[in-house]
Amino acid sequence: MQTDVLISEVGPRDGLQNCDSIMPTAAKMRWLTALADSGVQEIEVGSFVPAKILPQLADTAEIVRFARTLPDVQVAVLVPNLRGASDAITNGAHKITVPLSVSETHSLKNVRRTHEQMFAEIRRIRSLIDEQPEAQRPHLEGSLSTVFGCTLEGPISETSILSIAEQLMAAGCDEVGLSDTTGYADPQAVQRLL
Numbered sequence: 001m002q003t004d005v006l007i008s009e010v011g012p013r014d015g016l017q018n019c020d021s022i023m024p025t026a027a028k029m030r031w032l033t034a035l036a037d038s039g040v041q042e043i044e045v046g047s048f049v050p051a052k053i054l055p056q057l058a059d060t061a062e063i064v065r066f067a068r069t070l071p072d073v074q075v076a077v078l079v080p081n082l083r084g085a086s087d088a089i090t091n092g093a094h095k096i097t098v099p100l101s102v103s104e105t106h107s108l109k110n111v112r113r114t115h116e117q118m119f120a121e122i123r124r125i126r127s128l129i130d131e132q133p134e135a136q137r138p139h140l141e142g143s144l145s146t147v148f149g150c151t152l153e154g155p156i157s158e159t160s161i162l163s164i165a166e167q168l169m170a171a172g173c174d175e176v177g178l179s180d181t182t183g184y185a186d187p188q189a190v191q192r193l194l
Contacts, residue, residue, distance in 0.1 A: 008042040009035055012063070013078055016056045017047065025059045029066050036070040043067065044076040044097065048084035064091040078143075080111045085125040089132060095139040096129075097177070098122055102164050103150035106181075110145070115164065119171045126172025142168030143177040147193060149184035161193065 012031060016023055023031075028045075035043055045067045046060030060077065067075040076095035079085045088096050100118045101107035107115060122142060129137050146153075147161050165176045178193055 006042060007040055008044060008076065009040045010044040013044040013046050013057065017054050019056055022056050022058075025062060028059070028063055032063070032067050032070060032073075036073045041072060042074040042076055042095070044078060047078040047080075048087040049080060061087065061091045064088070064093050068092050074139075076141075079125075081121055082124045082128065085128055089128065089136075089138060093138050095141060096125065097141045097143045098125065098173075099143045099145050099179075100164065100168065101145040101150070101181070102156050102161050103146040103153040105152040106146050106150050109152070115167075119167055122168065122171040122173065129172075140172060140174045141177050142171070142173035142175075143179050144168070145179045145181040147178045148180045148189055149182055151182050158193065 012028060012035075016028075032043060032045060045063045046057045047054060048060055049057065051058035064075055064077060067073060074094045075092070076097055077084075077088045077093045078097045078099060079088050080099065085096055085098075098118070098121070099111065100115070100122075101110055104115055107113060107118065111118065113121065122140075126140060129140060142165075144161065144165060146156060149155050161178075168176050178190075180190075
């Protein structure tokens with residue numbers, strides 16, 4: 001039995017958003033080129049959020065447009081809302097990832113929205129994607145954060161995780177990702193949840 005594995009590099013978004021200093025756009029472009037040259041097929045290159053919140057990612061639009069020129073690379077971005085999704089579509093992202101913490105406490109701190117508000121936002125994003133010509137529709141992922149545990153709420157029940165994953169799919173996501181936001185995962189937990 002063959003198992004295909006897709007490595008999706010998130011460092012240009014997740015890594016840089018946590019740095020105090022701002023990497024120059026040209027350096028980001030060199031990094032993305034090196035990742036593409038190494039064979040990475042999917043790269044989360046940034047996030048469409050206000051620059052006052054994440055100045056490290058203020059150049060995401062330019063980075064997306066550059067990354068689109070790299071051969072055989074699926075360009076992914078993280079967006080917290082409809083505005084971000086609109087910017088992602090306008091700039092040509094192949095994949096839009098919307099984060100949703102299964103810990104509602106974490107969700108409120110991270111995106112300032114309840115689960116129900118996020119499901120409604122994802123339905124709006126799905127509608128916006130469906131309005132695009134078919135060849136220009138990005139793939140929509142609902143990324144479940146804190147599935148292996150939350151620093152604010154502790155362990156998360158698998159029943160909650162499955163329920164929220166089902167609701168993400170019902171809201172229009174093409175896929176659901178499981179994120180080890182806090183570093184609590186172990187191989188058995190990953191295998192069981194998958």
